[in-house]
Structures are given as structure tokens and as C-alpha cells.
Amino acid sequence: xxxxxxxxxxxxxxxxxxxKTLDMIGFLGVGHIGGALxxxxxxxxLYFREMRTDPANPRWEGRDRLVLSKGHAGPALYSALAMKGxxxxxxxxTLNLGGxxxxxxxxxxxxxxxxxxxxxxxxGISAACGIALANRIDRRDVFTFAIVGDGExxxxxxxxxxxxxxxxxxxxxxxxxxxxxMQIDGLTADVSGIECLEAKWSAFGWETSRIDGxxxxxxxxxxxxxxxxxxxxxxxxxxxxTMIILDTVxxxxxxxxxxxVASHNMNFDYETAKxxxxxxxx
Amino acid sequence: MPAKxxxxxxxxxxxxxxxxxxxxxxxxxxxxxxxxxxxFKAAYPERAVDVGVAEANMLGVAAGLAAxxxxxxxxxxxxxxxxxAFDQFFLSGAYARLPVKLVGTDxxxxxxxxxxxxxPFEDLGILRTVPGIDIVEPSDPVSLAALVPQIAKSGKVAYxxxxxxxxxxxxxxGETFELGKAKLLREGNDAVIIALGAVMVPEALAAADxxxxxxxxxxxxxxxxxxxxxxxxxxxxxxxxxxxxxxENHQRIGSLGSAVAELMAENGWEAPAAxxxxxNLRPARLARIGVADQFGxxxxxxxxxxxxxxxxxxxxxxxxxxVRQRKEP
Numbered sequence: 001x002x003x004x005x006x007x008x009x010x011x012x013x014x015x016x017x018x019x020k021t022l023d024m025i026g027f028l029g030v031g032h033i034g035g036a037l038x039x040x041x042x043x044x045x046l047y048f049r050e051m052r053t054d055p056a057n058p059r060w061e062g063r064d065r066l067v068l069s070k071g072h073a074g075p076a077l078y079s080a081l082a083m084k085g086x087x088x089x090x091x092x093x094t095l096n097l098g099g100x101x102x103x104x105x106x107x108x109x110x111x112x113x114x115x116x117x118x119x120x121x122x123x124g125i126s127a128a129c130g131i132a133l134a135n136r137i138d139r140r141d142v143f144t145f146a147i148v149g150d151g152e153x154x155x156x157x158x159x160x161x162x163x164x165x166x167x168x169x170x171x172x173x174x175x176x177x178x179x180x181x182m183q184i185d186g187l188t189a190d191v192s193g194i195e196c197l198e199a200k201w202s203a204f205g206w207e208t209s210r211i212d213g214x215x216x217x218x219x220x221x222x223x224x225x226x227x228x229x230x231x232x233x234x235x236x237x238x239x240x241x242t243m244i245i246l247d248t249v250x251x252x253x254x255x256x257x258x259x260x261v262a263s264h265n266m267n268f269d270y271e272t273a274k275x276x277x278x279x280x281x282x
Numbered sequence: 283m284p285a286k287x288x289x290x291x292x293x294x295x296x297x298x299x300x301x302x303x304x305x306x307x308x309x310x311x312x313x314x315x316x317x318x319x320x321x322f323k324a325a326y327p328e329r330a331v332d333v334g335v336a337e338a339n340m341l342g343v344a345a346g347l348a349a350x351x352x353x354x355x356x357x358x359x360x361x362x363x364x365x366x367a368f369d370q371f372f373l374s375g376a377y378a379r380l381p382v383k384l385v386g387t388d389x390x391x392x393x394x395x396x397x398x399x400x401x402p403f404e405d406l407g408i409l410r411t412v413p414g415i416d417i418v419e420p421s422d423p424v425s426l427a428a429l430v431p432q433i434a435k436s437g438k439v440a441y442x443x444x445x446x447x448x449x450x451x452x453x454x455x456g457e458t459f460e461l462g463k464a465k466l467l468r469e470g471n472d473a474v475i476i477a478l479g480a481v482m483v484p485e486a487l488a489a490a491d492x493x494x495x496x497x498x499x500x501x502x503x504x505x506x507x508x509x510x511x512x513x514x515x516x517x518x519x520x521x522x523x524x525x526x527x528x529x530e531n532h533q534r535i536g537s538l539g540s541a542v543a544e545l546m547a548e549n550g551w552e553a554p555a556a557x558x559x560x561x562n563l564r565p566a567r568l569a570r571i572g573v574a575d576q577f578g579x580x581x582x583x584x585x586x587x588x589x590x591x592x593x594x595x596x597x598x599x600x601x602x603x604x605v606r607q608r609k610e611p
Contacts (some may be wrong), residue, residue, distance in 0.1 A: 067346075108349070108378055108379075109378070109379050115349065116345075116346070116349060116374075116378065117377060117378035119373065120369055120370075120374075122338070122342075123345075123369075123370055123373060123374045124342075125342075126338065126339045126341075126342020126343055126345070126346065126370070126374070127342050127343070127345045127346035127349065127374050128346060129339070129342070129343050129346060130342065130343035130344060130345060130347040130349070130350070130354075131346040131347075131349055132346075133331065133343065133347065134347045134349075134350030134351070134352050137329070137352075138350070156338070157336075157338040157339055157342065157370070160333070160338055160339035161342065161343075163334065164333050164334070164336065164339055164343065167334075168331075
């Protein structure tokens with residue numbers, strides 16, 4: 001369980017991820033702000049509590065892996081990685097500039113701390129299956145985390161991976177759906193209805209839960225429950241993979257874009273970003 | 283020369299490799315019985331993954347395995363390997379710089395009774411656009427067994443176009459091969475036939491025999507590698523003869539014929555003066571034997587070979603036509 005002091009620290013980390021993400025994209029003037037802000041609380045929990053990482057040795061074999069299958073939310077992850085010290089914070093203002101190590105979509109060859117190149121939706125969750133499988137074969141006691149977008153679940157490959165992970169018994173694969181209920185062309189419910197997500201993932205053989213994706217305590221609890229389930233099986237043994245569906249709000253924490261479909265990839269100037277950052281501090 | 287089933291050679295080579303290299307794995311999409319890797323699974327059950335009928339996921343899983351240091355050989359029919367899972371191979375494999383080894387079986391007319399839906403005449407053209415890829419189509423069991431270990435150790439993405447049925451050996455046991463290099467099978471000063479794969483290399487050798495009977499000496503090169511193309515060997519024989527004919531079990535668009543055309547056009551090679559009727563220098567000439575912008579269809583391999591103009595006689599006629607034109611004043 002988590003005490004109030006740590007809860008406050010994680011909330012502070014989530015706020016800092018949002019501030020850095022707003023600053024980075026606002027400095028450039030355009031980017032995928034909505035789906036980056038919706039996963040800030042999850043990233044705070046993962047990087048500041050649940051994941052074993054070594055920023056000085058990003059490919060350390062004993063680390064826990066993360067695949068951001070919704071690769072367009074890269075800027076939120078870059079904020080967390082910079083805060084952890086994987087690379088200098090000055091890099092954040094190079095987002096998407098020619099020669100940058102921080103491209104809009106995650107690239108394992110450019111950015112220290114990125115475990116898989118993603119951007120074509122549906123592919124990351126398959127790669128996460130391969131990563132989890134390789135670690136089981138090699139008897140490494142590590143977790144593989146994956147973050148899937150709700151719109152991304154339109155992709156058939158997500159369900160190919162879902163079927164495979166359960167069949168292969170990848171118990172140390174813990175995935176999340178960022179269910180912010182919006183995609184580029186509108187509400188997920190209007191474009192190609194994806195609900196009921198718990199029933200779908202359960203039917204595919206995953207341990208499934210659904211929580212408020214901005215409730216840090218609930219995220220911690222859900223991950224720890226998944227870990228206990230996975231650890232119960234021996235390293236090499238098969239167990240159910242876990243899907244934690246996070247009910248989130250697109251653009252969470254920035255009034256100018258919160259809850260707006262247009263926030264998927266939007267233009268906003270640096271002044272707008274600075275005002276949103278000041279509001280977060282208030 | 284003895285005939286051997288190519289898929290059996292493929293599987294046996296991987297089994298041998300896997301003894302010393304724990305990273306070797308096979309990833310399959312419900313076609314193990316076709317690609318022939320069941321003996322690998324029997325030898326290394328934990329290192330054989332069958333994801334079911336899900337080619338996109340097969341390549342995603344392979345990429346994830348590669349990210350953790352594995353060397354995955356992901357196999358399916360060539361039509362699915364190229365057309366169906368191209369984005370997964372391109373992005374999760376090649377773009378991510380993860381050494382996924384893609385294997386496409388049943389190339390071109392060897393798909394026979396599976397017909398047009400399963401008959402890939404475009405896989406090499408599609409995959410040749412992937413930056414940095416090695417593309418190999420071995421013509422016989424000896425070259426296949428020699429090249430699979432090199433593909434495994436290259437550290438890069440590769441596409442192995444695998445003829446899985448039994449074919450006769452062209453090379454003697456112990457012949458050495460180098461990834462990216464072609465082989466000169468026969469010398470000849472009048473023309474060079476550059477052929478690819480287990481269907482067309484024997485046809486090219488038969489064409490050279492037909493031509494010899496008519497007094498035309500044709501060299502024959504087994505291209506083996508579509509990318510990189512062995513420009514050194516192929517270029518030397520084009521300059522020497524001034525007449526090149528490519529032969530492939532594939533569309534003329536995008537693969538070997540295109541690669542040789544690009545090579546010739548960019549180098550502006552001329553036929554040797556002595557070969558010309560007039561004694562004036564002329565550009566070296568090219569004809570491409572391959573499928574002429576058509577879809578596949580059902581039939582026996584021999585029927586399809588004739589249907590799409592892939593026989594020794596078609597190759598020989600193309601050579602004769604160019605040699606005749608060259609001798610005109």
C-alpha cells in the first residue's frame with residue numbers, strides 16, 4: 001500500500017510531467033498534447049514507483065520494460081525520462097526539430113530509455129509480447145509494461161496480440177488502455193465503438209480491471225495486484241497477462257485542451273502553454 | 283546431382299545453427315507444416331513460437347524478441363510476408379533496426395494450386411524498397427545451407443525468398459558463398475543471362491544449352507542476391523558481352539530485372555566494339571524475362587511456367603533477338 005507522503009510525491013511528479021509536456025509542445029507550437037496529458041498520472045506511477053530502471057544504463061538487462069504502443073504520446077514519456085535523468089532536460093526543447101533525439105513518435109535508437117520504436121498503431125503491443133516472451137525464455141525476472149490507446153484498439157493487430165499473450169501465458173506483461181474516449185475523428189463511441197473493453201479483454205483471457213486513470217492510488221493498487229498475480233507463478237511459468245483500463249480525460253490538466261477531440265494533435269503557442277503551466281501550479 | 287527438399291535444408295540448417303547460438307528462434311503463423319520448421323520445434327520447443335493465423339502479430343512478436351537479443355526467423359507464404367505484414371516488418375523490424383529475418387515461401391509460380399491469391403509476383407519489388415535490407419533467393423540446397431547462417435549473423439533485417447520444394451543441387455558440396463555476391467555458373471562471350479532462384483537458374487542453364495546448339499555462347503550468372511545486387515560480377519559480364527537477359531519468377535517490375543536496368547542505365551555501359559556488326563560502339567542491351575504486369579493463377583508449375591513466359595525457350599529467344607539486333611549494321 002502507499003502512504004500519503006508518497007501519494008503526494010507521485011502527484012507532484014505527474015504535475016511535473018504535464019508541465020514539461022506542455023512546455024515542450026508549446027515551445028514547438030504543435031503536437032499530440034491530448035493523449036500525452038491523459039497518461040501523465042500513469043507514467044508518474046510507473047517511473048517513480050513501479051518500474052526498475054537505471055538511467056545511467058538504459059539497456060540494463062534487469063530493468064522493467066515499457067512499450068508505449070500509442071507512440072504519438074512520446075512527449076509525455078520524454079518528460080518522465082528527462083526527470084529520471086536518462087538525458088539532459090535541455091533536450092526537451094529539441095522535440096521534432098531536425099536531428100533531434102526526441103521525435104514525436106518513440107524511437108528506441110534515438111532516445112535513451114525508449115525500449116521499442118512505435119508509431120504505427122497496433123504494433124507496440126505485439127512487440128511487448130515478444131519482449132515479455134524473450135525475458136521468460138531467458139528467465140529474467142522483469143515486467144513488461146505496455147500502453148495502448150483506446151482508439152488504437154480499432155487495430156486488428158491489438159487483438160491478434162491479445163489472443164497470443166493470453167495463450168502464451170505472458171503473466172509478466174501488464175498493459176494499460178488509455179481510455180480517454182476520443183480519437184482523431186471524434187468520440188471513440190461514435191467512430192467505431194470499442195466498448196465494453198473489460199468484457200473484451202476478459203474474453204481474450206486477460207486479468208482485467210477498470211479504474212480512474214487519474215487516481216494515483218488506484219493505479220498503484222491495480223499494478224501491485226497484477227504484480228502479485230504474476231509473481232505467484234514461477235519465473236518461466238505461464239499466467240494470465242493483465243489489462244488495466246484507465247478511464248482518463250484527453251488533455252487532462254490543461255484547460256485550453258481538456259476534453260476536446262481537437263487536442264489529439266493541435267497547434268498552440270508558447271504563451272498558451274505557459275498559462276496552462278501556471279494554472280497547474282496554482 | 284541429387285535433389286533435396288529446400289524446406290528440410292532450411293530447418294536442418296537452423297537446427298545446426300541453434301546448437302551454438304541460443305538466440306536462434308523460429309516464429310510462425312500456422313504454416314509450420316508448410317515452412318518445414320516442425321523438426322526445429324521438436325529440437326527446441328521453447329524457441330519455436332506459433333502465433334496462429336496472425337502475420338502482423340508474428341512480425342511484431344519477432345521484433346520484440348529481437349529487441350531482447352534473439353535472432354528470429356519469421357516465416358509464412360511470400361504473399362503474406364510481403365503484402366500482408368509489410369508495415370510490421372518495415373517499422374517494428376527494419377526502421378527499429380531490429381534484425382528480424384523474414385522468410386517467404388512458395389515464391390511466384392511455385393504456389394501452383396493455391397493460385398492467384400497466393401502467387402507472389404511482387405514480394406521482391408515491395409521488399410527491395412526497405413532501406414538496408416539483404417534480399418536473398420538461393421537457387422539450390424547447397425547455396426541455401428551456406429547463406430542461412432550468414433543471414434542469421436548479419437545483424438540486419440533480411441528477406442529470404444524460400445523455394446520450399448525439392449530441387450536438384452547446382453553447386454558441389456563445400457562450395458562457398460558470400461551474402462550479397464552472385465555466382466558465375468557458365469562463361470560465354472555473346473550474352474549473359476542473369477537468373478534468380480530455384481525455378482529460373484535451371485531454366486537459364488537450359489537456355490544456354492539451347493543457344494550453344496545454335497552457335498551462341500551465353501554466360502550464366504546465379505544472381506542469388508537481389509539487394510545488394512552484385513554489381514561487380516554482373517557489370518563485368520554485361521560489359522564483356524554487351525547483351526544481358528534477366529530471368530526471374532516475379533514481375534519484371536521492381537526486382538532483379540529492374541535492378542539490372544538501373545545499374546546499366548546509370549553506368550551507360552557500351553557493348554564491346556568487336557561484338558557489333560558495324561564496329562561502332564552501341565549501348566549494352568537488356569531484355570527482362572519475368573511476369574509481364576499480370577496476376578497469378580492456378581495451374582501446375584510447368585503450365586504456369588509456359589503461361590507466364592518463364593521457360594528456357596523464352597530466355598533463349600530473348601537472347602537471340604538481342605544478339606541478332608546487335609549484329610545488324
